[in-house]
Amino acid sequence: MTSSRKRFANLNAVIGASPMIAVAVGLYIFGIAYSIALSFTNSRLLPKFDSFAGLANYERLWSTPSWLVSVHNIWLFGLLVIGLNMALGFLMATFMDRRVRQEDTFRTIILYPYAMSLIVTGLVWQWMMDPGLGIQESLRNWGFEGAAFAPLASPDTAIFGVVIAGVWQGSGVTMAILLAGLRGVDEDIWKAARVDGIPIWRTYVFIALPMLRGALATAFVLQAVGVVRIYDLIIAITGGGPGIATEMPAKFVIDHITSRINVSLGMAGATMMLIPILVLVAINWYVDWRRKRAALQAIG
Amino acid sequence: MTAIAAHETVLEASGPRPRQVSAARIGVYAFLITAALFFALPLYVMLVTSLKGMPEVRLGQIFAFPSAPTFEPWIKAWSTACTGRTCEGLTPGFLNSVKITVPSVIISIIAAALNGYALSFWKFRGANFFFGLLIFGAFVPYQVVIFPLIIFMREVGLFATLPGIIIVHTIFGMPILTLLYRNYFSALPEELFKAARVDGAGFWRIFFYVIMPMSVPITIVAIILQVTGIWNDFLFGIVFAGRENLPMTVQLNNIVQTTTGIREHNVNMAATILAAAVPLAVYFISGRWFVRGIAAGAVKG
Known part of the structure; x- marks a missing residue:
């Protein structure tokens, strides 16, 4: 009686969770396997599994200029954006934590870019960095004749223009996450530090910052996932140009499965994009495993 | 209770702290206001640009307030701007x-x-x-x-x-x-x-x-x-x-x-x-x- 009832209940639970099961298995096992498999074929417009191409697509990938530029860009962009967002986010969070007046107003202004589409972000900054009518021209009209602020116009500096837009859009989130973390830090620590005469900035850097490990990791992972996916911002702000100066892996893949009609080369790129994520997941597992092992050893 | 009171007297006794604090306060607000300006600027630029006529936009004064605000660009963007083949706006x-x-x-x-x-x-x-x-x-x-x-x-x-x-x-x-x-x-x-x-x-x-x-x-x-x-x-x-x-x-x-x-x-x-x-x-x-x-x-x- 009980066992049959339980089985019936479980069946309902499986039905309820069927969307999750379908997506998990269909997309994240079968889909990923399908993409990786395609990277070893000669598919152009449609998937074709009749000929095995070996590593030919990967060899081609790593000799395709736009892919090489993409990989270089994603590292440069990722390090700069994540670094700046973390630093700026932490600074803003600590300053906001100093019991400022109008905290809600500051937070609203700092975080609103995150509510908008990356297309909007890209278009606004494209306009502000316009070499003819943007900020540069305004500065020159004000009398700063030598003013230069049109990074998007030159292949050498375009990526830094994209970085500015990325920091503008993303540093508010880091601030919000770290501020929430700071609010969770025990009040007594501030009192203790004050009693001991430790300067406030040292308390933040040497006491609060290490206690924010969890919040920092969260902010980092969120940023990293966003960087690997970056597509919309590039489309809006430069379209990958000038030339191929701001190409990104995500755009490379989409271009190759749509307009460039070379699915297998695109899938080789997609497979490469999966690797950093797999490394992150593996590190996460390893840390968990070690923690569990340490806990077990502590017990006996 | 007494312990807390004792701590507070210790804090109050530490000489030139108030002035130091107020200088730091100015620094805190200066930083936050600068940051807020950086974040608010693009929204401001979007707004003033959208309210200008094209001749005024061509003056190259991206931060200037529109001299004769007009909603024409908004109407055009909403209903007649062209997206490649059609011209129905957004x-x-x-x-x-x-x-x-x-x-x-x-x-x-x-x-x-x-x-x-x-x-x-x-x-x-x-x-x-x-x-x-x-x-x-x-x-x-x-x-x-x-x-x-x-x-x-x-x-x-x-x-x-x-x-x-x-x-x-x-x-x-x-x-x-x-x-x-x-x-x-x-x-x-x-x-x-x-x-x-x-x-x-x-x-x-x-x-x-x-x-x-x-x-x-x-x-x-x-x-x-x-x-x-x-x-x-x-x-x-x-x-x-x-x-x-x-x-x-x-x-x-x-x-x-x-x-x-x-x-x-x-x-x-x-x-x-x-x-x-x-x-x-x-x-x-x-x-x-x-x-x-x-x-x-x-x-x-």
Whole structure:
């Protein structure tokens, strides 16, 4: 009686969770396997599994200029954006934590870019960095004749223009996450530090910052996932140009499965994009495993 | 009590502190105000540019207030600006975005709430494996799974259709929303669930009559997350929606990047504000709820 009832209940639970099961298995096992498999074929417009191409697509990938530029860009962009967002986010969070007046107003202004589409972000900054009518021209009209602020116009500096837009859009989130973390830090620590005469900035850097490990990791992972996916911002702000100066892996893949009609080369790129994520997941597992092992050893 | 009082006297005794503090206060506000200016500037530039006529835009004074504010660019952006082939402004894009966003938000939230409910109260064998896989999916770049999804949608005849794009949004919203609901449900008192079981209520009854009425706060967070996320989407819209259903972001990009004729920056900026209006309204109205959504979504399972 009980066992049959339980089985019936479980069946309902499986039905309820069927969307999750379908997506998990269909997309994240079968889909990923399908993409990786395609990277070893000669598919152009449609998937074709009749000929095995070996590593030919990967060899081609790593000799395709736009892919090489993409990989270089994603590292440069990722390090700069994540670094700046973390630093700026932490600074803003600590300053906001100093019991400022109008905290809600500051937070609203700092975080609103995150509510908008990356297309909007890209278009606004494209306009502000316009070499003819943007900020540069305004500065020159004000009398700063030598003013230069049109990074998007030159292949050498375009990526830094994209970085500015990325920091503008993303540093508010880091601030919000770290501020929430700071609010969770025990009040007594501030009192203790004050009693001991430790300067406030040292308390933040040497006491609060290490206690924010969890919040920092969260902010980092969120940023990293966003960087690997970056597509919309590039489309809006430069379209990958000038030339191929701001190409990104995500755009490379989409271009190759749509307009460039070379699915297998695109899938080789997609497979490469999966690797950093797999490394992150593996590190996460390893840390968990070690923690569990340490806990077990502590017990006996 | 005495200990606290003693500490306070110690603090008050430490000489020149007040002046030091006030200098630091000025520094704090100076930094925050500078930061706020950096973040506010683009919105200001968008607004003033959108209210200028083209002759004034060509003066190259991007920060200047419009001398004769005009709503012409807004009207043009909304109803007559050209997106490559048609000249209907952003209106069709707005309507498409509504048609995509409303059903996507509802369906994705119901699916995720069911997942979270099954995961929290009705653990079945393998549940954690599927959940772990789903969370792994939250980190997978879209580009890795987008092509198999295109092929699947084409096979079932939903590629480039409205139902197709709704399913795609439901799929990609699932990892984060399921996590959100699972975490919320596991914090609910289990006695409540057990009491309903004792009263003879089954899986679906408990879900609809006990759990969902208690899930209003998390559902508000989920709605905020999904409305802004889906409205702002560009990639899925351009790949899966089909030419008839292109969302507002795609049409905005088409309007601005259309290179035929002169670039009307004032119309472009009006269009940009119009496309950002819905998520911005959600953001300003929801206030702290939006922040809660970020924090909830960011917490690792």
